[in-house]
Amino acid sequence: MVAVCVAPTDLRPEVDDLTGTVRSDLRRADLPAAEAAALEYGLRIAEEWGGWVLVACCGSAAADDLLREARALGAEVVRVGTAPSPTAGPLGPLGPLGPHPVAPGDLAGHPAATAAALAGAIRGHGQPALVLCGDRSGGAGVGAVPAFLAAELGLGQSLGLVSVRTEGVGRLVVERRLDGGWRERLAITGPAVLSVEGAGVRLRRAGLDAVLESAGAPFDVRSPNGSQTPPGEPVAGGMHTSASRPYRPRTRPVPAPTGDAHERLLALTGALSDREPARVVGPLTAAEAADELLAYLARRGYTT
Amino acid sequence: MTDEQQAPDPPVFDAVVVGAGPAGASAALALARAGRSVVMVERGPFPGAKNVYGGVVYGRVLDEVIPHWWEQVPVQRWVVRRSTMILTDTQAVTLDVRSQAWGAQPYNGMTVFRADFDSWLAQHAIDAGARLLTSTVATGLLRDGSGRICGVRTDRPGGDLRARVVIACDGVNSFLAKEAGLLPRADATHMTLGAKEVLALPAGVIEERFGLGPHEGLDIEAVGGTAGVPGGGFLYTNRDSVSVGVVVSLNGLAASGRRPEDLIASFKAHPGIASYLKGAEVKEYSAHLIPEGGYSTMPELATDGLLVAGDAAAMTLAAGIWLEGVNFAIGAGLEAGRAAATAIGTGDVSAAGLSGYRRALEASFVLRDHKRLRLAPDLVLSDRMQQQYTKVLCDIAEDLFTVTNPQPKPGLVRIMRRVLRRHRVRWRDLARDGLDTARTFR
Numbered sequence: 001m002v003a004v005c006v007a008p009t010d011l012r013p014e015v016d017d018l019t020g021t022v023r024s025d026l027r028r029a030d031l032p033a034a035e036a037a038a039l040e041y042g043l044r045i046a047e048e049w050g051g052w053v054l055v056a057c058c059g060s061a062a063a064d065d066l067l068r069e070a071r072a073l074g075a076e077v078v079r080v081g082t083a084p085s086p087t088a089g090p091l092g093p094l095g096p097l098g099p100h101p102v103a104p105g106d107l108a109g110h111p112a113a114t115a116a117a118l119a120g121a122i123r124g125h126g127q128p129a130l131v132l133c134g135d136r137s138g139g140a141g142v143g144a145v146p147a148f149l150a151a152e153l154g155l156g157q158s159l160g161l162v163s164v165r166t167e168g169v170g171r172l173v174v175e176r177r178l179d180g181g182w183r184e185r186l187a188i189t190g191p192a193v194l195s196v197e198g199a200g201v202r203l204r205r206a207g208l209d210a211v212l213e214s215a216g217a218p219f220d221v222r223s224p225n226g227s228q229t230p231p232g233e234p235v236a237g238g239m240h241t242s243a244s245r246p247y248r249p250r251t252r253p254v255p256a257p258t259g260d261a262h263e264r265l266l267a268l269t270g271a272l273s274d275r276e277p278a279r280v281v282g283p284l285t286a287a288e289a290a291d292e293l294l295a296y297l298a299r300r301g302y303t304t
Numbered sequence: 305m306t307d308e309q310q311a312p313d314p315p316v317f318d319a320v321v322v323g324a325g326p327a328g329a330s331a332a333l334a335l336a337r338a339g340r341s342v343v344m345v346e347r348g349p350f351p352g353a354k355n356v357y358g359g360v361v362y363g364r365v366l367d368e369v370i371p372h373w374w375e376q377v378p379v380q381r382w383v384v385r386r387s388t389m390i391l392t393d394t395q396a397v398t399l400d401v402r403s404q405a406w407g408a409q410p411y412n413g414m415t416v417f418r419a420d421f422d423s424w425l426a427q428h429a430i431d432a433g434a435r436l437l438t439s440t441v442a443t444g445l446l447r448d449g450s451g452r453i454c455g456v457r458t459d460r461p462g463g464d465l466r467a468r469v470v471i472a473c474d475g476v477n478s479f480l481a482k483e484a485g486l487l488p489r490a491d492a493t494h495m496t497l498g499a500k501e502v503l504a505l506p507a508g509v510i511e512e513r514f515g516l517g518p519h520e521g522l523d524i525e526a527v528g529g530t531a532g533v534p535g536g537g538f539l540y541t542n543r544d545s546v547s548v549g550v551v552v553s554l555n556g557l558a559a560s561g562r563r564p565e566d567l568i569a570s571f572k573a574h575p576g577i578a579s580y581l582k583g584a585e586v587k588e589y590s591a592h593l594i595p596e597g598g599y600s601t602m603p604e605l606a607t608d609g610l611l612v613a614g615d616a617a618a619m620t621l622a623a624g625i626w627l628e629g630v631n632f633a634i635g636a637g638l639e640a641g642r643a644a645a646t647a648i649g650t651g652d653v654s655a656a657g658l659s660g661y662r663r664a665l666e667a668s669f670v671l672r673d674h675k676r677l678r679l680a681p682d683l684v685l686s687d688r689m690q691q692q693y694t695k696v697l698c699d700i701a702e703d704l705f706t707v708t709n710p711q712p713k714p715g716l717v718r719i720m721r722r723v724l725r726r727h728r729v730r731w732r733d734l735a736r737d738g739l740d741t742a743r744t745f746r
Contacts, residue, residue: 014587017585025419027349027350027353027419027423028349028350028353030349065350065438069439205460205461206460206461207460207461207462207463208437208440208458208460208461208462208463208464208465209462211437211440211460212343212435212437215435215436215437216435287563287565287566
């Protein structure tokens with residue numbers, strides 16, 4: 001089982017300029033890019049390992065539609081949290097689709113408790129071969145949950161990964177950023193908690209039939225207290241660094257230029273070629289900036 | 305056995321409703337209540353996520369289908385003040401109507417946030433048994449071997465959705481109605497652009513500034529005030545914000561070279577409006593096309609396997625003093641849903657089988673109002689009405705109330721003569737337009 005932990009969040013909350021109060025509307029909740037990447041990695045790994053994906057979420061029922069979308073992608077789903085009570089405004093209740101409070105669940109803002117609840121929910125479905133998280137949640141998250149989760153599950157951890165690929169069943173090669181533009185490559189052969197950056201992969205869309213099938217279907221919902229279990233014993237897992245060096249993107253072979261030395265030099269440097277030099281056009285008003293952008297696109301043939 | 309033989313048949317619904325706005329949700333509600341299987345296909349992440357409107361929702365159309373709707377609708381404020389303003393650059397003539405009866409059951413109009421209202425209405429359809437498919441775009445129509453429409457294509461993998469009837473409630477400039485050959489090529493003459501800002505203001509300030517009680521709201525509709533571009537403006541109160549914007553002729557806007565946000569700024573800066581907005585902070589900006597052509601620009605409403613409702617069928621009523629859209633969309637959606645349910649029951653979903661839709665609309669306020677007021681859109685957006693009569697009316701009012709003692713008061717007829725001469729309006733044109741106005745609004 002590959003477990004993927006998600007926390008759907010309103011990615012564009014309103015912030016009061018004066019008070020700093022954050023107002024979220026969980027109808028707009030979506031997976032942050034990092035969690036979408038984690039889910040896509042989870043699905044790919046499960047396909048290659050012949051396993052299955054468990055999506056674990058700590059939040060309110062407002063996230064259910066998104067969880068059903070994950071279910072339509074073939075994942076099992078468990079949510080830890082309580083159903084939100086409809087907000088009763090001065091003019092009456094807004095109903096189940098009305099605005100919800102900021103916190104997606106009782107545990108929001110408490111990474112240790114969130115991790116404990118998620119760990120319990122995951123264990124309730126079996127022992128994970130791998131746990132994937134986003135490197136940070138979309139709300140006020142600081143990226144602490146994966147580390148707490150590793151401690152709860154007794155697994156090794158590798159956080160902030162920029163790429164994850166399989167090398168046979170049960171074996172992964174992952175890469176993460178280090179300070180100073182360095183990258184570290186690790187080989188992972190045992191159960192581990194990984195957190196990934198929101199880059200490199202794009203979450204697939206669920207098929208129509210699967211979406212229709214999963215719409216309205218019930219799934220496992222647990223209370224935060226009921227899902228907590230004692231921290232697990234450390235699991236011996238293979239995780240070792242195979243390389244640590246400055247990041248150097250692979251070179252891209254291009255055909256060698258032809259002609260005499262002068263022509264080859266011009267081709268290699270781009271000198272004297274017809275091009276539009278970079279220029280500073282600001283500061284501009286919004287309207288002027290829009291004009292500038294549109295004119296640029298028109299010149300480049302994008303709007304014709 | 306081939307792959308094709310192994311593939312399971314796609315699900316077949318009684319109806320697919322494209323768009324979960326007011327028209328779509330109402331159609332789905334009617335179908336679900338008639339016991340039909342129906343799925344709403346909504347491109348946004350939730351109903352109302354993509355919608356924009358510019359005024360008041362009149363909810364009485366819901367009386368039959370959601371008893372005591374006012375007890376649960378996600379209202380911002382109940383409109384008890386309705387002001388109609390005629391604006392020039394420096395003048396304003398206002399007809400201000402206030403009724404406390406509008407602030408009590410069964411209420412008249414309300415301001416809402418469409419994200420709340422559309423979700424609420426769609427939830428009623430879901431509760432009745434309809435299914436909702438969000439974040440899914442209907443990209444085209446499916447046709448069977450005989451060319452009859454039998455579903456829609458979507459942008460999801462394996463995205464064919466088969467149904468006996470498709471109801472296109474996909475909004476202005478409906479791609480589905482166009483694909484079906486019902487909607488002619490879009491004509492900018494019959495479109496206006498609505499652009500609005502939502503500005504934050506504390507509820508207490510709104511109530512003090514606009515003379516309102518708690519939960520009470522104001523709706524201002526203005527002709528003019530749009531920097532010479534044919535159209536008008538609006539301002540309405542939400543719970544702790546006001547929505548202010550303009551609705552302008554698309555051709556007029558293009559000819560002027562102005563930007564919509566300039567026109568909003570111009571409207572907000574009008575002396576008759578500016579003081580209402582002091583200290584308000586912009587929270588949101590949105591814009592949308594409005595099909596204001598009315599009755600004469602409506603497409604055919606039904607063809608084999610397809611009905612069209614709401615903005616997709618140009619059902620927004622823009623008749624000067626009446627600017628309504630959501631209630632017409634709901635009314636049309638309900639009738640579309642009922643007609644589709646009946647046609648499915650009889651097994652005849654051809655254009656003839658679905659013709660009950662048009663008959664029902666003609667018997668209801670939807671087409672009766674549109675038919676009666678069919679001359680209004682052209683009249684309201686005519687040059688004389690927009691450019692000359694606003695100035696004439698404001699000048700007459702100004703002269704009437706300007707005291708020039710020691711000279712005696714000039715008398716109304718003399719003022720009118722003077723003002724008409726000043727603006728080069730001929731009595732003959734005035735009489736003809738007066739007659740047209742009387743005929744339009746009789």
